[in-house]
Amino acid sequence: MLIEVDGLEKAYGQGAERQPVLRGVSLGLEPGASLAVTGESGSGKSTLLHLIGLLDTPDAGEIRLKGETVTGLDDAGRALRRRHQVGLVFQQFNLVPSLTVEGNLALQARLAGQHDAEWIDTLADRLGLAAFRQRYPEQLSGGQQQRVAVGRALAARPALLLADEPTGNLDEETSDQVLDLMLELCADAGAGLIMATHSRIAADRLSRRVHLTGGRLS
Amino acid sequence: MIGTALATLVSHWRRKPGQLATLVIGLSLATALWTSVQAINAEARASYDQASAALGGGSVISLTAPEGRIHRSVWAQLRRDGWDASPRIEGELVLADTVFALIGVEPLSASTSQAMVGGGEGVGPAFLTAPGVLLAAPETVEGLAAHQADLPPVQASAQLPRGQVLTDIATAARLLDRGDQIDQIVINPDAREGLTPLAVLAPQLDRVETTDTGEVSRLTGSFHLNLSAFGFLSFAVGLFIVYAAVGLAFEQRRSTLRTLRALGTPVRVIVASLLIEAFAFALVAGAVGVLLGYGVASALLPDVAATLRGLYGASVSGELSVRPDWWLSGFAIAILGALGATAQSVRRAATMPLLASGQMRAWALASTRRYLLQAGIALALFALAALIPQLASGVLAGFALLASLLLGAAIGLPALLAGVLNIATRLVRGAVAEWFLADTRQQLPGLSMALMALMLALAANIGVGTMVSSFRLTFEGWLDQRLAAELYVTTRDDAQSDAVRDFLEARADAVLPIWSADSDIAGQPGEVFGVVDHATYRENWPLITARPDAWDQIAAGEGVLVNEQSWRRAGLALGEPVSLGEGATLPLVGVYSDYGNPNAQAILGLDGLVDRYAGTVSRLRYGVRVDPDEAQALTEALRAQFDLPADGVIDQASVKAFSLSVFERTFAVTGALNVLTLSVAAFAMFASLTTLASMRLPQLAPVWALGLTAAHLARLELLRAGVLAVLTWLAALPVGLVLAWALLAVVNVEAFGWRLPLHLFPMDWLRLAALAILAALIAALLPARALVRKPPREFLQIFAQER
Structure with missing residues (x-):
């Protein structure tokens, strides 16, 4: 099993204002498989991805990544696993504005010490970014920026790709293109994919789907 | 990994070269001003140390003859008896209209003379053999060059102050036509053990043992601390730029x-x-700053050297040497400054939640709680400033007071401005005016650093400017009182003095002897003057406090006046006996101001002076009261009748002009640092406004979309800069005045021994306000111009982008 989530709970706020966001979520994903997490706004999709992506820590429950329990890790331990095993794609792209497309593509691979120029070239070609490699993010369209984000997430050949509403800021046609590329590249790299989306069409493209309502899976 | 992270962070600066330039220039300027002051101080300290080392621990005995000159044979006798003695001639070398101070030494005879020739620089066979060599500062060499035909070869020496010429004693004797007469024998007292006492060998000579190098270090310490404080203030102002960037x-x-x-x-x-990045900036900016500092220090050093000579008689080289202590201190302060300015960013980066918003928050509304906290800290610092004079004394306490005051004012400024803008928001009507004030308040956090820097610079300018102007006004009035006589005459010897006095008695309204003797005054080494009973003193002498019958008691030989510095140092009260050396005392009947003199001074009746100090009284000078219209004729008559020295007769106007020129030069350095600090603050405004302008579009785009033109918005941006400059100036005004008061009433008293009255100069403040507004408008002009030229596409992009 690539990822195993068991009884995950998370709440935000203090005292009487404390709001539970996830209530005992459990799921699993095999290597190379893909899973869509759907739900309304505020249902806990992003929180679930943040916890699986080791960006945040749960209040209760356990996460195992490739059989290793990662819920008790400290900040440095979580950072190490993020760097080497997890690729992240955000709705807002989150590219580094002062780096070129090439710099952004290679960033995570360099941080992980796994820079492979050939693989970066392949990614740039497959993502249609070869002509824009020396441009800066502000000189790209939204779709192009999201393709750079996908390339960056896959550059270090992660075991798991997490995408949080990756097409939320894109038009339908561009969304389809980005999704196609993401699925193709994940398959080629052998990476598992978990994607949070409120788009039924996008969710249908993935091999499995779970729905979050009020912090619970249905 | 660290290489990739660092490269990613540093890539920001490649995309923002203007911001990078701001940071490097800010840190360089801050370092430069600090380094320049340290370089000047290091040069001065090195001069003191060199003199002290050459003098064998800083103590020296000088022998002089009451009648003025000593025969060379006396020196030869002392040498034969084993004394480490060196002869010295001092005189005025008059070439056309220029007078040079000529000093003749015998460089091989005693270690005491080595100091004079800078440890041997320029001393070779040519120096010792005819026609000899004249050593002088490079600037003085230029003045001597015009008379080269009449002089021995001239050689530049960085060790000598301007206007002074040093040569071998034989050359000096020839140029001054002294024959076998010398002025002084300087003796190293360390080598006196087992030798025949000087009192036996040369009973006819006066002996004065001084530790003048140590004394100079002590006296000049306040001056250097003063410079350091100003350097640090300039550094702090520069650091605001770095912090903001x-x-x-x-x-x-x-x-x-x-x-x-x-x-x-x-x-x-x-x-x-982030730390490596800050360190790299510090090294680059430190190097630039040290180079700039060297330039500034080189430009200022001649004036500082003149000030130290004028105020303390300390000889400081006019040429700057590259010494590790100041350039290392420049790098150290650049590193400390960069790390200090980065500390908050590093802390925020370290504690920033991973899922925190990535949006810029330069305009985040600072909370009321934060403003209240700032106001509280400011008030606490003001209270501390008020308490310091009660708790401690000394120059350091004075500067601690100033630091608390300035820091409190800077920290309290954003809260004050926010309060003023809040009140204004309640008073104005109209959508644009309300938006303008609300938007200005929102911009305060982003602009506060630059405004604090501007306020510090303005307050320092007002404070130091008021201090200098008050000093100048007081000094001019004081000169008018002290220099009441129309002519001042200096004679060559006692015989000429008697003849000149007889000559003048018949031709002048009054002849006022300015006779003096060295003496301890209330335990401090100083000079005692004797005066005759005359209306000139009763009507003009600048008394700070006195008994009603002070002049009667002086005339009767029953009292003494002392200068302000002796009075303050000894803590004397009117009526208290003042010791005047060798067990003699007289009651204190008054205190007079005596600016520019660091030493103790006292005034007795003339007869009392002659009685008490018989044999040691210098009786060579006179003040002459005469109808001003007849002063010129009397001068010419005196010169025709007597072979007086070149400066033998000086009219009142010349003395005043000379004194004022010394004064102006003394404060030239302060003025220069003042202007530099203000320039740095103006640059801080410029840097902040231009940097913020690039982030302002999200605030302006909605207002533009609602119907305000870009030109209208640009005018409002200019207005905002002007309004903030005026408000900052208004805040700086009281701070500057308190600063001036502290400088005049606390720091000056501790540093120099005199207290000065505070005068107000509103026109100077208005001029400064105009400068501040001009600086702010110029700083806002570029961003405003860019705003006017912005195409609508850029405004529209804002609505399409994530913010």
Whole structure:
């Protein structure tokens, strides 16, 4: 099993204002498989991805990544696993504005010490970014920026790709293109994919789907 | 990994070269001003140390003859008896209209003379053999060059102050036509053990043992502390620029930091990257700053050397040497400054939640709680400033007071401005005016650093300007009182003195002897003057406090006046006996101001002076009261009748002009540092406004969309800069005045021994306000111009972008 989530709970706020966001979520994903997490706004999709992506820590429950329990890790331990095993794609792209497309593509691979120029070239070609490699993010369209984000997430050949509403800021046609590329590249790299989306069409493209309502899976 | 993280963070500066330039220039300027002051101080200290080392621990005995000259044979006798003695001739070398101070020494005879020739620089066979060599400062060499035909070869020496010429004693004797007469024998007292006492060998000579180098270090300490304080203030103002630039860079890189963290970069790697970046900036800016500082110090050093000579008689080289202590201190302060300015950003980067917003928050509304906290800290610092004079004394306490005051004012400024803007918001009507004030308040956090820098610079300018102007006004009035006589005459010897006095008695309204003797005054080494009973003193002498019958008691030989510095140092009260050396005392009947003199001084009746100090009284000078219209004729008659020295007769106007020129030169350095600090603050405004302008569009785009033109918005931006400059100036005004008061009433008293009255100069303040507004408008002009030229597409992009 690539990822195993068991009884995950998370709440935000203090005292009487404390709001539970996830209530005992459990799921699993095999290597190379893909899973869509759907739900309304505020249902806990992003929180679930943040916890699986080791960006945040749960209040209760356990996460195992490739059989290793990662819920008790400290900040440095979580950072190490993020760097080497997890690729992240955000709705807002989150590219580094002062780096070129090439710099952004290679960033995570360099941080992980796994820079492979050939693989970066392949990614740039497959993502249609070869002509824009020396441009800066502000000189790209939204779709192009999201393709750079996908390339960056896959550059270090992660075991798991997490995408949080990756097409939320894109038009339908561009969304389809980005999704196609993401699925193709994940398959080629052998990476598992978990994607949070409120788009039924996008969710249908993935091999499995779970729905979050009020912090619970249905 | 750290290389990638560092490269990612540094890439920000490649995209923002203007911001990078702001940071480097800010840190360079701050370092430069600090380094220049340290370089000047180091040069002065080195001069004192060199003199002290050459004098064998800083103590020296000088022998002089009451009648003025000593025969060379006396020196030869002392040498034969084993004394480490060296002869010395001092005189005026008059070439056309220029007078040079000529000093003749015998460089091989005693270690005491080595100091004079800078440890041997320029002393070779040519120096010792005819026709000899004249050593002088490079500037003085130029003056001597015009008379080269009449002089021995001239050689430049950086060790000598301007206007002084040093040569071998034989050459000096020839040029001054002294024959076998010398002026002084300087003796190293360390080698006196087992020798025949001087009192036996040369009973006819006066002996004065001084530790003048140590004394000079002590006296000049306050001056150097003063310079250091100003240098530090300039550094602090420059550091505001760095702090603002680093803070803005943090806001702009917030999303990058978050992304780096999300991609698996540990916090410690990000912190290390930020620290390495700051260190690199410090090294680059430090190098530029040290070079700039060298330039500034080289330009200021001649004036500082003149000030130290004029005020303390300390000889400081007019040429700057590259010494490790000041350039290392420049790098150290640059590193400390960069790390200090980066500390908050590093802390925020280290504690920033991973899922925090990546948006810039330069305009985040500072909370009321934060303003209240700032106001509280400011009030606490003001209270501390008020308490310091009660708790401690000394120059350091004075500067602690100033630091508390300035820091409190700077920290309290944003809260004050926010309060004023809040009140204004309640008073104005109209959508644009309300938006303008609300928007200005929102911009305060982003602009506060630059405004604090501007306020510090303005307050320092008002404070120091008021101090200098008050001093000048007081000094001019004091000169008018002290220099009441129309002519001042100096004679060559006692015989000529008697003849000149007889000559003048018949031709002048009054002849006022200015006779003096060296003496301890209330335990301090000083000079005692004798005066005759005359209306000139009763009507003009600048008394600070006195008994009603002070002049009667002076005339009767029953009292003594002392100068302000002796009075303050000894803590004397009117009526208290003042010791005047060798067990003699007289009651204190008054205190007079005596600016520019660091030493103790007292005034007795003339007969009392002659009685008490018989044999040691210098009786060579006179003040002459005469109808001003007849002064010129009397001068010419005196010169025709007597072979007086070149400066033998000086009219009142010349003395005043000379004194004022010394004064102006003394404060030239302060003025220069003042202007530099204000320039740095103006640059801080410019840097902040231009940097903020690039982040202003999200605030302006909605207002533009609602119907305000870009030109209208640009005018409002200019108005905002002007309004903030005026408000900052208004805040700086009281701070500057308190600063002036502290300088005049606390620091000056501790540093120099005299207290000065505070005068107000409203026109200077208005001029400064105009300068501040002009600086702010110029700083706002470029961003405003860019705003006017912005195409609508850029405004519209704002609505399409994530913010």
